[in-house]
Amino acid sequence: MEKAALLATLAALAFLGVVLAYWSWAWLAPPAVARAPAALAIGSATSSRNLFGSAKPTGAAASGALRLLGVVAAPEGRRGHAVLRLDAKRTVAVLQGEEVEPGLRLAEVHADGIVLERNGVRQTLALPEKGK
Numbered sequence: 001m002e003k004a005a006l007l008a009t010l011a012a013l014a015f016l017g018v019v020l021a022y023w024s025w026a027w028l029a030p031p032a033v034a035r036a037p038a039a040l041a042i043g044s045a046t047s048s049r050n051l052f053g054s055a056k057p058t059g060a061a062a063s064g065a066l067r068l069l070g071v072v073a074a075p076e077g078r079r080g081h082a083v084l085r086l087d088a089k090r091t092v093a094v095l096q097g098e099e100v101e102p103g104l105r106l107a108e109v110h111a112d113g114i115v116l117e118r119n120g121v122r123q124t125l126a127l128p129e130k131g132k
Contacts, residue, residue, distance in 0.1 A: 066100075066116075068125040073111045080109030 067085040074080040079096035086092060086101065094106045100116065108115035113126035 066125065068114060068127060071109050071111065071114060071127065073109050082106055082109055082114045 065085075065087050069083040069085055069091065071083070072081040074096075081093055081095055083091065083093050084100060092100065094100050096106050096109045099105050103118055105117045106114060107117040107122060113124060116123045116125065
């Protein structure tokens with residue numbers, strides 16, 4: 001009987017310690033830092049304004065019917081995506097490094113446009129300014 005009372009007392013003290021530790025942390029912990037405004041400050045209104053729209057090709061890309069509709073630029077070490085209109089009926093989403101069509105590879109994705117590579121020649125497609 002004495003062992004049962006000792007064991008019950010130790011269990012109650014352990015439970016009390018856990019409860020005190022929890023409430024001490026809840027009351028004395030530093031306040032949570034809001035991280036959403038910092039994330040909004042990174043993506044400025046200028047870069048999000050040009051996210052979607054018709055493409056304004058430059059260089060050799062101007063000869064085809066290829067149009068850049070939008071981009072999802074990624075941070076260093078990750079691959080971005082681009083949404084391209086190949087012709088009047090085909091729209092594709094392409095991951096950076098993959099082929100858009102045979103012989104045409106999406107080399108780079110930036111917030112304001114993309115870089116395509118065809119036979120080692122790089123071509124740039126830029127997103128147009130808002131309203132154009």
